[in-house]
Amino acid sequence: MSISSKLPPHFYMQEDTLQVSRQLLGKKLCTSIDGVYTSGIIVETEAYRGPEDLGSHAYNQKRTARNDMMYSEGGVVYMYICYGIHDMLNIVTGKEGSSHAVLIRALQPADGVYHMCERRGIQDLKRLCKGPGALAKALGLNKLHNGVSLQSDAIWIEDADDLKAESIVETSRIGLNIQGVYRDIPWRFYIKGNQFISRK
DSSP, X not given: OOGGGBOOHHHHTOSOHHHHHHHHTTOEEEEEETTEEEEEEEEEEEEEEGGGOTTSTTGGGOOOTTTGGGGSOSSBEEEEEETTTEEEEXXXXXXXTOOEEEEXXXXXXXXXXXXXXXXXXXXXXXXXXXXXXXXXXXXXOOGGGTTOBTBSSSEEEEOOOOOOGGGEEEEOOSSOOOOSXXXXXXXXXXXXXXXXXXXX
């Protein structure tokens, strides 16, 4: 792994979380946990835009022990547990206090597939990193990684060329129990035609 290949800190400082969500598609998400290197290509993301977004944990500037990491300067990991069992990996973006984040929804497995399968207890590559809980487990991530810098040697994202707009599908986010415009707003992004996304 080349240090220079990591996305630089200023990438995560962008205020346009939707743009970051699009730009993350096609980039390689990597972890080195207990000496085991694993990675996958990001193929699906969801954007959450701070205090105005009814679907965000930071809606109306609500700040709790659970979501406190969302208010950090962009470039750190925000992990939370969903339904009491699934660890969810989010990338904090924007300046400190913005409370913007991008949920990583699906990966196309790349490196260390054997170890990812072992962690998940399955052999089906299409299901291996299909969904945020699945990919976090495959990469060896959990709530203890909350707040870890994406410039660290534990978790990082490697740069790649941005995808063309016509290669990206924009649609509604998944699993939000809310009403109004933010329920169906097209803030989920995935690579068109990719077989590893969680849902079309």
